[in-house]
Amino acid sequence: xxxxxxxxxxxxxxxxxxxxxxxxxxxxxxxxxxxxxxxxxxxxxxxxxxxxxxxxxxxxxxxxxxxxxxxxxxxxxxxxxxxxxxxxxxxxxxxxxxxxxxxxxxxxxxxxxxxxxxxxxxxxxxxxxxxxxxxxxxxxxxxxxxxxxxxxxxxxxxxxxxxxxxxxxxxxxxxxxxxxxxxxxxxxxxxxxxxxxxxxxxxxxxxxxxxxxxxxxxxxxxxxxxxxxxxxxxxxxxxxxxxxxxxxxx
Amino acid sequence: xxxxxxxxxxxxxxxxxxxxxxxxxxxxxxxxxxxxxxxxxxxxxxxxxxxxxxxxxxxxxxxxxxxxxxxxxxxxxxxxxxxxxxxxxxxxxxxxxxxxxxxxxxxxxxxxxxxxxxxxxxxxxxxxxxxxxxxxxxxxxxxxxxxxxxxxxxxxxxxxxxxxxxxxxxxxxxxxxxxxxxxxxxxxxxxxxxxxxxxxxxxxxxxxxxxxxxxxxxxxxxxxxxxxxxxxxxxxxxxxxxxxxxxxxxxxxxxxxxxxxxxxxxxxxxxxxxxxxxxxxxxxxxxxxxxxxxxxxxxxxxxxxxxxxxxxxxxxxxxxxxxxxxxxxxxxxxxxxxxxxxxxxxxxxxxxxxxxxxxxxxxxxxxxxxxxxxxxxxxxxxxxxxxxxxxxxxxxxxxxxxxxxxxxxxxxxxxxxxxxxxxxxxxxxxxxxxxxxxxxxxxxxxxxxxxxxxxxxxxxxxxxxxxxxxxxxxxxxxxxxxxxxxxxxxxxxxxxxxxxxxxxxxxxxxxxxxxxxxxxxxxxxxxxxxxxxxxxxxxxxxxxxxxxxxxxxxxxxxxxxxxxxxxxxxxxxxxxxxxxxxxxxxxxxxxxxxxxxxxxxxxxxxxxxxxxxxxxxxxxxxxxxxxxxxxxxxxxxxxxxxxxxxxxxxxxxxxxxxxxxxxxxx
Numbered sequence: 043x044x045x046x047x048x049x050x051x052x053x054x055x056x057x058x059x060x061x062x063x064x065x066x067x068x069x070x071x072x073x074x075x076x077x078x079x080x081x082x083x084x085x086x087x088x089x090x091x092x093x094x095x096x097x098x099x100x101x102x103x104x105x106x107x108x109x110x111x112x113x114x115x116x117x118x119x120x121x122x123x124x125x126x127x128x129x130x131x132x133x134x135x136x137x138x139x140x141x142x143x144x145x146x147x148x149x150x151x152x153x154x155x156x157x158x159x160x161x162x163x164x165x166x167x168x169x170x171x172x173x174x175x176x177x178x179x180x181x182x183x184x185x186x187x188x189x190x191x192x193x194x195x196x197x198x199x200x201x202x203x204x205x206x207x208x209x210x211x212x213x214x215x216x217x218x219x220x221x222x223x224x225x226x227x228x229x230x231x232x233x234x235x236x237x238x239x240x241x242x243x244x245x246x247x248x249x250x251x252x253x254x255x256x257x258x259x260x261x262x263x264x265x266x267x268x269x270x271x272x273x274x275x276x277x278x279x280x281x282x283x284x285x286x287x288x289x290x291x292x
Numbered sequence: 293x294x295x296x297x298x299x300x301x302x303x304x305x306x307x308x309x310x311x312x313x314x315x316x317x318x319x320x321x322x323x324x325x326x327x328x329x330x331x332x333x334x335x336x337x338x339x340x341x342x343x344x345x346x347x348x349x350x351x352x353x354x355x356x357x358x359x360x361x362x363x364x365x366x367x368x369x370x371x372x373x374x375x376x377x378x379x380x381x382x383x384x385x386x387x388x389x390x391x392x393x394x395x396x397x398x399x400x401x402x403x404x405x406x407x408x409x410x411x412x413x414x415x416x417x418x419x420x421x422x423x424x425x426x427x428x429x430x431x432x433x434x435x436x437x438x439x440x441x442x443x444x445x446x447x448x449x450x451x452x453x454x455x456x457x458x459x460x461x462x463x464x465x466x467x468x469x470x471x472x473x474x475x476x477x478x479x480x481x482x483x484x485x486x487x488x489x490x491x492x493x494x495x496x497x498x499x500x501x502x503x504x505x506x507x508x509x510x511x512x513x514x515x516x517x518x519x520x521x522x523x524x525x526x527x528x529x530x531x532x533x534x535x536x537x538x539x540x541x542x543x544x545x546x547x548x549x550x551x552x553x554x555x556x557x558x559x560x561x562x563x564x565x566x567x568x569x570x571x572x573x574x575x576x577x578x579x580x581x582x583x584x585x586x587x588x589x590x591x592x593x594x595x596x597x598x599x600x601x602x603x604x605x606x607x608x609x610x611x612x613x614x615x616x617x618x619x620x621x622x623x624x625x626x627x628x629x630x631x632x633x634x635x636x637x638x639x640x641x642x643x644x645x646x647x648x649x650x651x652x653x654x655x656x657x658x659x660x661x662x663x664x665x666x667x668x669x670x671x672x673x674x675x676x677x678x679x680x681x682x683x684x685x686x687x688x689x690x691x692x693x694x695x696x697x698x699x700x701x702x703x704x705x706x707x708x709x710x711x712x713x714x715x716x717x718x719x720x721x722x723x724x725x726x727x728x729x730x731x732x733x734x735x736x737x738x739x740x741x742x743x744x745x746x747x748x749x750x751x752x753x754x755x756x757x758x759x760x761x762x763x764x765x766x767x768x769x770x771x772x773x774x775x776x777x778x779x780x781x782x783x784x785x786x787x788x789x790x791x792x793x794x795x796x797x798x799x800x801x802x803x804x805x806x807x808x809x810x811x812x813x814x815x816x817x818x819x820x821x822x823x824x825x826x827x828x829x830x831x832x833x834x835x836x837x838x839x840x841x842x843x844x845x846x847x848x849x850x851x852x853x854x855x856x857x858x859x860x861x862x863x864x865x866x867x868x869x870x871x872x873x874x875x876x877x878x879x880x881x882x883x884x885x886x887x888x889x890x891x892x893x894x895x896x897x898x899x900x901x902x903x904x905x906x907x908x909x910x911x912x913x914x915x916x917x918x919x920x921x922x923x924x925x926x927x928x929x930x931x932x933x934x935x936x937x938x939x940x941x942x943x944x945x946x947x948x949x950x951x952x953x954x955x956x957x958x
Contacts, residue, residue, distance in 0.1 A: 057669065084722070084726040084728065085670070086723065086726070086728060089669060092668070092669050093667075093668040093669060093711065094723070095668070095669045095670060096719045096722050096723055098722055100405050113395060116567055117716065117718045117722065118715075119670070119717055120670060123671075125341040128494070128495045129495045129496070130495070130499060131495040131498070133494075136661075138672075138673050138674070138675070139661045139673045139674070139675040141411075141661060141673075141675075142414075142418070143408050144411070144414060144498070144499075144504075152670070152671060153665060153669055153670060154669045180737060180741050181737055181738065181740070181741025181742045182741060182742065183741055192352070194458075194459075195458075195459050195462065202867070214408060215741065216706060216737075229733075229736075231736055231737070231740050231741075233740035233741065252625065252728075254731065254740070256736065257732045261733070262733075265731065266728050268726055268728055270726070278346075283487065283491070284421075284494075285425075285487075
């Protein structure tokens with residue numbers, strides 16, 4: 043009987059499919075900026091038995107036309123390397139050899155545990171179909187736990203993910219990525235969110251100030267991404283071109 | 293003594309069944325000792341030649357604190373290995389070259405790299421972009437024509453596969469893009485305003501093409517000129533060594549032909565090799581399959597042949613084969629081969645088509661970008677010129693030896709990417725400025741969501757600064773001797789020198805340096821010794837039993853001998869001589885047949901049927917040699933076994949009392 047009541051309570055609390063899609067759309071929308079986006083990002087990866095990988099990079103985004111540029115600025119030996127994403131194509135430029143290479147969505151950025159999606163516009167509603175797992179506590183937060191399966195034909199880094207969404211703020215607190223086999227690949231935490239007023243959107247835009255990624259396959263490996271500075275001013279069109287990255291790298 | 297010998301012969305004839313059985317066992321034992329010993333000696337010699345003259349030298353030195361044991365010829369894929377570091381190689385070289393019998397010390401460093409092959413369309417678009425940037429109008433038009441050929445092919449392929457695609461709406465959208473790019477108007481737009489058109493080609497058209505191939509390289513850094521002079525198997529078969537001080541890579545011939553070469557050419561080569569080995573396309577399933585897929589690769593050739601050269605290629609094939617149609621039809625005819633046409637069409641391919649395509653992804657004379665992960669984990673791209681192609685003589689057919697490519701030491705050091713002190717300081721500064729807390733996986737949720745901001749955890753102390761080694765680093769080094777026959781003494785002297793100078797190095801012989809491959813000879817030795825041991829153990833038991841039975845059968849005879857005054861020693865000697873005569877006859881026959889068999893093998897050769905055997909045999913066939921030592925060893929072993937097995941029955945016989953003969957008892 044108790045089980046039945048609990049099930050009934052859960053059933054009553056569980057959002058409908060439309061509500062979940064709407065929730066994802068809200069997450070996407072809160073982070074979406076109709077204009078441009080620029081930030082300075084600190085990336086640090088620790089791997090057991092190895093030296094830490096540390097980068098400082100500039101990230102430029104134009105969500106309206108699905109464009110993204112990640113350009114490393116420090117350390118000096120890595121400065122000038124960069125990624126350009128236009129639509130579904132991801133290119134890597136290395137100034138030491140002066141050549142572009144086409145890379146896949148799963149490309150780890152600079153050999154770290156992060157990938158393109160960690161720096162890109164959130165497109166959860168567009169890329170995934172959600173289902174409700176339940177309500178869970180995450181420290182002092184109460185979160186809705188959703189399971190998201192990639193829609194057919196959409197190239198994403200991981201085909202299944204789970205999200206823990208703060209009921210109070212609607213922000214993502216935790217994310218787990220699973221391989222096609224169902225194996226847990228990595229766990230990501232978003233401990234801090236900030237908002238900045240966007241003139242082009244006419245509303246605030248949310249972004250995580252810090253992302254912590256823990257590798258669940260290679261235990262002990264972790265990556266920290268800190269968005270040090272976010273600016274939503276319009277960017278020059280030329281930034282999202284190969285020529286710009288080549289010129290900046292010289 | 294003569295009497296004993298005559299008695300022995302008489303008894304052998306009188307008990308001929310016993311003699312044949314025991315003699316047969318001894319014969320096979322000796323045969324095995326001679327043949328097995330000769331084969332092992334020959335393999336040991338050929339293997340030493342393979343390993344010492346290709347990569348190992350007579351000895352290797354590497355860091356004593358190396359986490360992994362050196363393995364110059366890794367079997368299987370293997371993972372990342374860490375052989376430690378020799379930070380001041382010049383110091384090590386100076387020290388070791390002072391040791392007697394050391395001719396040279398060759399620095400080395402083993403790493404791996406990936407080469408991303410450029411898809412043809414990306415290569416063509418890069419050319420188009422460059423031509424536009426440089427306002428080279430003729431070049432621009434040539435690249436446009438080439439791009440249109442590729443776009444046309446993509447459209448054909450996509451339209452042909454549309455029916456089998458799940459998302460036909462997406463295919464239709466892609467076909468619409470290709471149709472637009474196929475129009476003259478699109479190219480007029482590109483001429484007027486290149487950027488948007490180039491972007492569309494880059495992002496909407498190029499992804500429709502097949503990805504470029506990935507090449508995984510095993511790379512060994514060394515001083516190329518020193519290496520070439522000190523490793524006698526090294527043979528440059530194309531190109532040249534880089535000039536002194538210039539960076540460069542030499543590709544291994546087997547890797548170059550099996551991995552770097554164009555797929556169509558490789559398939560034609562594989563068919564030719566199969567036919568040369570006695571197989572036929574019609575009768576061998578693998579060759580039939582290879583031949584059947586050749587015509588399906590026409591598109592990969594079409595996109596590579598520049599439109600300006602397509603006409604001449606088409607005309608030549610059409611006239612040679614007597615076919616009609618466009619270039620596609622002619623190429624398709626050229627690649628349709630059977631046993632009767634293979635040789636001619638392959639020759640025509642190399643003569644007419646190959647000069648117009650990228651026969652090798654990274655040909656000699658061009659630059660290749662080696663992508664590697666540095667010691668500290670950063671991705672490193674190193675552009676280096678391919679100066680030549682080499683092989684190790686005798687090991688042309690070995691994947692184990694044929695997939696190691698050579699680069700100069702400076703390129704290796706760049707790929708290895710040891711952080712300098714200044715670089716370590718820079719990273720520490722970036723990290724300090726970011727002020728990021730260190731939170732472990734286990735503490736993450738409590739620290740991040742526990743009710744307050746995460747408590748910063750003190751960052752780990754900076755790692756201890758290691759000496760620079762930027763221009764003096766090596767991971768291991770080959771030591772080449774003047775006289776390899778003095779190997780053990782020189783190894784000992786090297787170890788003493790290393791200890792005396794506090795160099796903290798391990799000194800290993802070529803066999804240990806080779807890794808598992810080097811242990812194969814020891815395994816073979818154990819197998820041979822065990823097999824021979826079993827044979828002679830069986831011989832010993834049978835011989836012993838037979839002699840005991842013989843003793844019981846011959847009680848009257850022995851008793852009579854004793855009765856007429858033969859001492860016990862005489863009886864013992866009689867049995868021993870009898871067995872020794874048998875052993876001598878069987879041993880001589882076994883050794884003669886064994887020597888003859890090895891001589892015959894030495895004439896026809898033993899084929900290497902597996903990759904590892906090519907390395908062991910130092911070539912595709914082993915031509916064993918037999919020495920007097922092998923025959924002498926066989927004779928010695930058979931004598932010992934014969935004597936041992938006869939001792940107990942002889943002793944038993946000597947105890948037969950004379951009275952037994954008088955009683956007429958058996």
